[in-house]
Amino acid sequence: MLKLFNIIFFTLLVNFQSVYADQRGQPLNCQYTTNPYSLYQHTYEVDEFIIFYNLTGSNAIVNQEDINNNAIPDIVEDIMLQLVTMRQALDYLGFEHPFKRPRFQTVNVDKIHVRITDIKNNGLAFDEAHRVKNTDECVLLISLSNRLVSGNVTPAHELFHLYQYGYTMFKQRWFTEGTARWSQDILEKNTEYPITPLPQTQEEKQTFFSKSYDAYGVWNNFIHQIDPKGDVSFPESLMEKRYLSGEPVVNDSRLHGVEFVIKTFEKLDKLDNQISENEGLFAFFWDEAYQRSPIHNKIMWEKIINIFYVQNIID
Structure with missing residues (x-):
C-alpha cells in the first residue's frame, strides 16, 4: 500500500511541477544547462560518476603522472576512488x-x-540539477580544482554537499560547511577535535550564524556529547581501499554523531517543506538569496537544539 502511495505521489508531483517551470517549460529544479562534452577532451566513468578533464589548455590537470600507465592520470583515478568510497x-x-x-x-x-x-577554490558543488545541453538528461554537478593532489578530501566534501542538497533547501554556511567539515572525518584520521561552547546569548548565536567551516567546533560539541565513542565499524571492503600510492582512503572506523547528523537533515527537510507550503513556494526550488537568508537561522537552530536535547536524554 505504501509503495502504491509513493508511486501515485511522485506521478502527481512530476505532472504538478509543470506549474513550476521556466519560460522554456523546463522544471525549475532542472532549468539550468551544462555542456561538458564541448569543453572537455576526456571522460572517466564509474557507476554514477563521470569525471571530465583536459590534458591541455587552461583547464589542464597540473599533475598528469600516470604510474600504472593506463592513459588515465593518477589523480583522476584517485578522485574517482574517493568519490565511490x-x-x-x-x-x-x-x-x-x-x-x-x-x-x-x-x-x-x-x-x-x-x-x-x-x-x-578546491571545489564547488551545485545544489541545482542541470540539464545536459540538447538532451533531456538532468545531472548533478561538482567542480574540482585542476591543482588537487591525491588524498585531498575535497571531492568527498563536495559530494557530501550534494547529499545535503538532496535533503534540504537551506544553504546557511554554518550548517552546510559545518556538517560538510564533519563529513571529512569519514575518511580522515582525527585525534583532535576542536570543541566550541554552544552559543547561549543572542550575540553568541549571531556570531555562530556568521561562521562557515569554523562552525565545526559547535557541531563537535553536539556530537561528542551524544556519541563520545564514535565507533562505526566500517566493513573491511571500505577499510581495504587504497589510492595508487598505497595510502588508505578510509583511515579509521571512528566517526562521532552519525545519527544526530542524519536526524538534523531529516528535521530540516520537514522544516523547509513546511516553509514552502506556508509561503507558497515550489518545494524543490527556492531563490538562492532565500535559501541563504538569515531569517531561517532562528528556527533551524531551534530544531537542531531540540534534536540534541532529545537524543542526549535518550542516550
Whole structure:
C-alpha cells in the first residue's frame, strides 16, 4: 500500500511541477544547462560518476603522472576512488543518496558530473540539477580544482554537499560547511577535535550564524556529547581501499554523531517543506538569496537544539 502511495505521489508531483517551470517549460529544479562534452577532451566513468578533464589548455590537470600507465592520470583515478568510497560509506552509515530524494528524483537525475577545471577554490558543488545541453538528461554537478593532489578530501566534501542538497533547501554556511567539515572525518584520521561552547546569548548565536567551516567546533560539541565513542565499524571492503600510492582512503572506523547528523537533515527537510507550503513556494526550488537568508537561522537552530536535547536524554 505504501509503495502504491509513493508511486501515485511522485506521478502527481512530476505532472504538478509543470506549474513550476521556466519560460522554456523546463522544471525549475532542472532549468539550468551544462555542456561538458564541448569543453572537455576526456571522460572517466564509474557507476554514477563521470569525471571530465583536459590534458591541455587552461583547464589542464597540473599533475598528469600516470604510474600504472593506463592513459588515465593518477589523480583522476584517485578522485574517482574517493568519490565511490565516500558514497559507499554514506550508504553504509544510513544517509539517503541524492538520487533517491524527491528534489532530484522528480527530474530523474542519475549521474553526477565532476568537472576538473581551473578554479580559485578546491571545489564547488551545485545544489541545482542541470540539464545536459540538447538532451533531456538532468545531472548533478561538482567542480574540482585542476591543482588537487591525491588524498585531498575535497571531492568527498563536495559530494557530501550534494547529499545535503538532496535533503534540504537551506544553504546557511554554518550548517552546510559545518556538517560538510564533519563529513571529512569519514575518511580522515582525527585525534583532535576542536570543541566550541554552544552559543547561549543572542550575540553568541549571531556570531555562530556568521561562521562557515569554523562552525565545526559547535557541531563537535553536539556530537561528542551524544556519541563520545564514535565507533562505526566500517566493513573491511571500505577499510581495504587504497589510492595508487598505497595510502588508505578510509583511515579509521571512528566517526562521532552519525545519527544526530542524519536526524538534523531529516528535521530540516520537514522544516523547509513546511516553509514552502506556508509561503507558497515550489518545494524543490527556492531563490538562492532565500535559501541563504538569515531569517531561517532562528528556527533551524531551534530544531537542531531540540534534536540534541532529545537524543542526549535518550542516550
